[in-house]
Amino acid sequence: MVEIKDIGGEFGLIRRLARLVQAADDRVVQGIGDDAAVVRMAPAPAPYLLVTTDVLVEDRHFRRRWSTAEQIGEKAAECNISDIAAMGGTPLWMVASLVLPTHEKADWVQGLYRGLHHSCRRHGITIIGGDTTQGATATISVTLLGTVPPELLRLRSHARPGHLLAVTGPLGGSAAAIALLSAGLAPSAYLMEKHRTPRCRLDVSGRIAPLAGAMIDISDGLGSEVHHICTASGVGARVDAAAIPLHPDVRAAARELDCDPLDWALSGGEDFELLFSIAPDDMARVQRTGCEIFPVGHVTDQAAGIFLQSPGNRQHPLPGGYNHFL
Numbered sequence: 001m002v003e004i005k006d007i008g009g010e011f012g013l014i015r016r017l018a019r020l021v022q023a024a025d026d027r028v029v030q031g032i033g034d035d036a037a038v039v040r041m042a043p044a045p046a047p048y049l050l051v052t053t054d055v056l057v058e059d060r061h062f063r064r065r066w067s068t069a070e071q072i073g074e075k076a077a078e079c080n081i082s083d084i085a086a087m088g089g090t091p092l093w094m095v096a097s098l099v100l101p102t103h104e105k106a107d108w109v110q111g112l113y114r115g116l117h118h119s120c121r122r123h124g125i126t127i128i129g130g131d132t133t134q135g136a137t138a139t140i141s142v143t144l145l146g147t148v149p150p151e152l153l154r155l156r157s158h159a160r161p162g163h164l165l166a167v168t169g170p171l172g173g174s175a176a177a178i179a180l181l182s183a184g185l186a187p188s189a190y191l192m193e194k195h196r197t198p199r200c201r202l203d204v205s206g207r208i209a210p211l212a213g214a215m216i217d218i219s220d221g222l223g224s225e226v227h228h229i230c231t232a233s234g235v236g237a238r239v240d241a242a243a244i245p246l247h248p249d250v251r252a253a254a255r256e257l258d259c260d261p262l263d264w265a266l267s268g269g270e271d272f273e274l275l276f277s278i279a280p281d282d283m284a285r286v287q288r289t290g291c292e293i294f295p296v297g298h299v300t301d302q303a304a305g306i307f308l309q310s311p312g313n314r315q316h317p318l319p320g321g322y323n324h325f326l
C-alpha cells in the first residue's frame with residue numbers, strides 16, 4: 001500500500017489532491033500552490049480577495065508544557081497573518097475552529113481565544129465565526145480572509161533570473177528553542193519568544209511588496225521556501241550559507257547541542273520571516289524605507305539548479321525543509 005511518505009510527503013500529496021480537484025474558473029487568480037488563494041471578486045481596479053488557512057495540532061505544533069493557551073492562540077493567528085503578508089495583502093476577517101478533548105478546561109480554551117484576539121486586535125482583524133467540536137487531540141484551525149490591490153499581489157511564481165534573494169530577519173530561532181526544550185535544556189528568552197510568540201512581518205510586507213518579485217513566508221525553513229519559489233517560477237537559485245542571518249543565541253544553542261545552526265535555518269521552520277526576490281537596483285530602495293533586509297543569494301536559470309554555496313566555494317544541493325510524513 002502506498003503511504004504519504006512514499007509520494008513525497010505533505011507536498012507530494014498536495015500535488016495529487018490539486019490535480020484531483022482541478023477546475024476552470026477564471027475568477028481564481030491563484031488557486032492551490034501559494035501562501036493564500038487569490039480570487040477576483042469584481043472587475044479591476046477592485047482589490048483581490050485573499051484566503052488562507054493553517055491548522056495547529058497539539059504535540060505536533062505546540063505542547064501545553066512549553067506554551068500557555070494565550071501563546072498558542074496568538075501563534076495560530078500570526079502564522080495565518082504571515083501568509084497574507086507574503087501575498088502583499090492586508091488581513092481582515094478570521095474564522096476559527098476548535099477540536100477539543102471531552103474533558104478540556106474551559107479556562108484553557110478562553111486563554112486560547114484571548115491570544116487569538118490579542119493578535120487580531122493588533123492587526124485590525126475581526127473574528128467572525130468558526131466551529132467547535134469534540135475529538136481526541138486539541139486542534140485549532142484558522143482561516144483568514146484579506147485583500148490586496150492587484151498591482152501589489154506577490155506570488156511565488158514572480159522570481160526572475162538575476163533577482164537577488166533576501167529575508168527580513170534572522171532564522172532558526174524557533175527550531176533552536178525546540179531542540180533545547182526537547183533535550184531538557186532551557187532556551188534563552190530570545191529563543192523562547194521565537195518559538196512561543198513569533199511575530200508575522202506585516203510590519204514590513206507593505207514596504208517590500210511594491211518592489212519585490214516573488215514573496216513567501218518562512219514556515220517550513222529557508223530551504224523549503226527557496227525550492228517553492230524556484231518550482232513556481234521555473235528558475236534555479238544559489239543560497240550563500242555564510243549570508244544566512246543567525247542570532248547569536250542560535251549559534252550558542254548549536255554549540256551547546258553540537259549541531260549546525262544552518263540546519264535550523266534551512267529546515268527548522270516557523271520563523272515567519274519573509275523571503276523575497278528582488279531586482280538588484282530595487283534592494284537599496286527597500287532599504288531606504290528603513291526596512292532591515294538580509295540578502296541570502298540570487299536567482300539563476302532553471303538549468304543551473306538549486307544550490308547552497310558554502311565557504312570555500314563548495315556547492316551542495318539546497319536541502320528541503322519541514323515536511324510532515326517524511
Ligand SMILES: Nc1ncnc2c1ncn2[C@@H]1O[C@H](COP(=O)(O)OP(=O)(O)OP(=O)(O)O)[C@@H](O)[C@H]1O
Nearest residue numbers: 014017031032033034035036037053054083219220
Ligand atoms: N488538503 C489540501 N487541499 C487543498 N489545498 C491544500 C491542501 N493542503 C494544502 N493546500 C494548498 O497547498 C498550498 C501549499 O500549502 P502549505 O500549507 O504548504 O502552505 P503554507 O500555508 O504557506 O505553509 P505552512 O502550512 O507551512 O504555513 C497552499 O495553496 C494550500 O492552500
Ligand SMILES: Cc1ncc(C[n+]2csc(CCOP(=O)(O)O)c2C)c(N)n1
Nearest residue numbers: 059060061062063219220268269270322
Ligand atoms: C511540539 C512541536 N514540535 C515541533 C514543532 C515544529 N513544527 C511543527 S509543524 C512545523 C512546520 C510548519 O507546519 P505546517 O506545515 O503544518 O504549518 C514545525 C517547524 C512545534 N512547533 N512543536
Ligand SMILES: [Mg+2]
Nearest residue numbers: 035083217219
Ligand atoms: Mg506560507
